[in-house]
Amino acid sequence: MDTKIQWIKDELDQLQQSGALNRIRTIGSAVGPKMVVDGKCVLNFCSNNYLGLANHPALVKAAHEAIDEYGVGPAAVRSIAGTTELHVRLEKKLAAFKGVESAITFQSGYAANLAVFPALVSKEDAIFSDELNHASIIDGCRLSGARIIRYPHSNIEGLRAVIREAAGTYRRGLIITDGVFSMDGDIAPLDKLYEVAQEFDLLLMVDDAHGEGVLGTGGRGIVDHFHLHGKVDVEIGTLSKAFGVVGGIVAGNPVIIDWLRQRGRPFLFSSAMTIPDTAACLAAVDLLENSTELVDRLWENGRFFKEGMRTLGFNTGESVTPITPIMLGEVTLAKQFSSELFNEGVFAVALGYPTVPQGKARIRVMISAAHTREDLDQGLDTFARVGKKLGVI
Numbered sequence: 488m489d490t491k492i493q494w495i496k497d498e499l500d501q502l503q504q505s506g507a508l509n510r511i512r513t514i515g516s517a518v519g520p521k522m523v524v525d526g527k528c529v530l531n532f533c534s535n536n537y538l539g540l541a542n543h544p545a546l547v548k549a550a551h552e553a554i555d556e557y558g559v560g561p562a563a564v565r566s567i568a569g570t571t572e573l574h575v576r577l578e579k580k581l582a583a584f585k586g587v588e589s590a591i592t593f594q595s596g597y598a599a600n601l602a603v604f605p606a607l608v609s610k611e612d613a614i615f616s617d618e619l620n621h622a623s624i625i626d627g628c629r630l631s632g633a634r635i636i637r638y639p640h641s642n643i644e645g646l647r648a649v650i651r652e653a654a655g656t657y658r659r660g661l662i663i664t665d666g667v668f669s670m671d672g673d674i675a676p677l678d679k680l681y682e683v684a685q686e687f688d689l690l691l692m693v694d695d696a697h698g699e700g701v702l703g704t705g706g707r708g709i710v711d712h713f714h715l716h717g718k719v720d721v722e723i724g725t726l727s728k729a730f731g732v733v734g735g736i737v738a739g740n741p742v743i744i745d746w747l748r749q750r751g752r753p754f755l756f757s758s759a760m761t762i763p764d765t766a767a768c769l770a771a772v773d774l775l776e777n778s779t780e781l782v783d784r785l786w787e788n789g790r791f792f793k794e795g796m797r798t799l800g801f802n803t804g805e806s807v808t809p810i811t812p813i814m815l816g817e818v819t820l821a822k823q824f825s826s827e828l829f830n831e832g833v834f835a836v837a838l839g840y841p842t843v844p845q846g847k848a849r850i851r852v853m854i855s856a857a858h859t860r861e862d863l864d865q866g867l868d869t870f871a872r873v874g875k876k877l878g879v880i
């Protein structure tokens with residue numbers, strides 16, 4: 488045994504013994520409302536496939552056709568070897584869809600976050616960050632070297648207080664929040680955050696990963712939801728959730744987007760989204776532009792399932808989006824609940840500390856437009872059975 492890595496083995500053993508080792512299940516089919524997981528066909532409540540686009544025929548066809556015409560990979564970073572017309576078209580189309588002047592794509596939402604903060608702020612600057620912001624936001628902020636000042640979750644007066652306290656200690660400042668907080672399904676008060684940003688002359692940024700394709704008219708996102716067009720400086724998003732593909736986006740002020748093409752490090756030093764990704768995303772925007780049907784069905788399904796769970800006596804927390812947490816308290820109960828569900832053919836993940844606070848463990852159900860009424864009924868029946876067996880309801 489190599490003693491230099493003994494410590495890693497010890498850590499892994501420790502995780503294993505405490506039951507915290509993450510065992511990743513294997514998917515053996517296309518991602519959809521029903522899929523094969525660890526060799527078993529289950530009802531899927533785990534994916535962020537809000538609109539069912541991950542295996543949508545229109546996206547699959549667009550990806551096939553683009554591969555036939557352009558091949559598969561971009562073969563170098565865009566700033567050196569040029570960018571494909573598909574990428575250019577996607578960025579223009581996304582900007583128009585979202586009602587902003589400009590947009591740039593990245594390899595993922597995570598990469599978008601690593602690009603945007605270091606390009607905009609550095610060590611003399613301050614970032615006012617919601618305490619529950621996503622890990623990729625936190626990593627992007629850390630990479631910038633700016634001082635990170637956390638404010639209490641979605642608390643406007645708390646934010647004002649920390650901004651006042653920091654007055655005079657920084658050069659430039661920005662406010663960053665998740666759009667939809669994915670653990671609880673609540674929406675950031677972006678309209679009020681805009682007022683604070685105005686008041687203190689700060690940039691306003693939102694990471695709308697779980698709102699992209701979900702919030703706003705036909706899935707145009709949180710800025711559209713609050714009618715704040717032209718007022719939010721930077722909107723970060725992902726093409727890996729509702730869009731069903733993979734990729735990241737930064738949309739907003741064209742000066743900032745131009746700057747990211749010059750200084751966004753994941754843009755400069757990492758190859759772009761692949762050809763099929765890009766073509767599939769173009770097809771996704773087409774679908775959303777042509778009809779609000781999928782987005783409407785997502786919300787209808789979310790309402791139906793949440794109501795059903797509440798009627799059964801489950802606590803579905805504070806969610807105002809199709810994300811449906813089933814609050815269970817102790818992580819051991821949540822894990823047991825999840826594994827009983829899986830035995831009964833329902834795939835829904837248990838989340839515990841440190842992903843959510845101690846004592847607030849839960850099962851998180853991700854509703855999709857692709858779920859049929861029968862799927863949702865099956866889900867409700869199974870939750871009812873397991874809930875009774877474990878004494879939750």
Ligand SMILES: *Cc1c(COP(=O)(O)O)cnc(C)c1O
Nearest residue numbers: 595596597621623694696725727
């Ligand atoms: C999921 C998520 C990301 C990461 O997006 P990827 O495209 O999967 O890298 C970034 N930010 C937030 C808020 C997210 O929820």
